[in-house]
Each structure stands twice: as C-alpha cells, then as structure tokens.
Amino acid sequence: MGKLTRERIAALDEYGEDALFERILSGQTVRSIVLGDNIGWRAFYSWLKQAEGREERYKAVLEQASHAIAARAVDTAQAATPDMVNVARLQVDTDKWYAAKLNPIYDTRAKEVSVTLRVEDLHAQAAALISAEVESEVIDSADYEEVEQRGDEEA
Numbered sequence: 001m002g003k004l005t006r007e008r009i010a011a012l013d014e015y016g017e018d019a020l021f022e023r024i025l026s027g028q029t030v031r032s033i034v035l036g037d038n039i040g041w042r043a044f045y046s047w048l049k050q051a052e053g054r055e056e057r058y059k060a061v062l063e064q065a066s067h068a069i070a071a072r073a074v075d076t077a078q079a080a081t082p083d084m085v086n087v088a089r090l091q092v093d094t095d096k097w098y099a100a101k102l103n104p105i106y107d108t109r110a111k112e113v114s115v116t117l118r119v120e121d122l123h124a125q126a127a128a129l130i131s132a133e134v135e136s137e138v139i140d141s142a143d144y145e146e147v148e149q150r151g152d153e154e155a
Helices: 003-015 017-025 030-036 041-050 054-079 082-102 119-137
Strands: none
Touching: 003 017, 003 041, 017 030, 017 054, 030 041, 041 054, 054 082
C-alpha cells in the first residue's frame, strides 16, 4: 500500500464510518463520495476491509440507501412538469436502476423463464407411466382360481 493510499485511509478514519455511511443513507452515491472527496476506489475498499464487520455494515447501508433512492425517484416523477418530462423520466429511470442494483426488491424487470422440452423426453415419461400402470394391472395366477363358466341353459 502506497503512502497516498495510507493518507486517504487515514482521512477516511478521521472522517468516521458513521458520517460516511450517513451520507450514503441520505442518497448520495458512493461514486460521488469517492470521486468528490478525492479518496479513490483503492483507498475506499482498503478502508472497508480494515475494520472487522465494516464491509457487512456497508452492504447493509447500501441496501437501506436503496429506499432513499427509490423515494427520490418518486419525488422526481411527482414534481415533473410538462416542459421537463424527458429529463425527469431519465432521472427516474436512473434512480430505479440504481435502487435495483442496491436492493433486489426494486428490480422491476420482467423475469424471463425458459423451459426446454424435447419430444423424446415426453415420450420416455409417457412410456414409463404406461408401463407402471400395465404392471400394476397384471393379475398373478396364484391370486385367483379358475371357475368354469356355465351356460344359460343349465341355470
């Protein structure tokens, strides 16, 4: 780890985990924090790994931040005026995408389900079912005795 990275990690430690996570919870992106505060990604991820449990707390903060981002999307959509609809739509779509990345409950994309069946598979399953049915209908000769059938005139 270089001198610059250590200095940036020290600056993050001085700033404090709670203060940094609070900024993320308020809806500020990690990218804007890392780039805006001149921290750098390497220093940020090294800082996350330094304290035990910090990465797990960070992931929990991101998941909680998704709610603020989704709320921001709703606020943007409701505040849109006819002359800024296209800009608002782009902002809402971006916030929806970002919220979905942070928390899967906001993923509104249609899930694709693909099922592949081969006719041979269906024939094999049908044959297995029929053979099982036929085997259960076969009567064992020890289970019955033969009775001679009388004709109608003897009765």
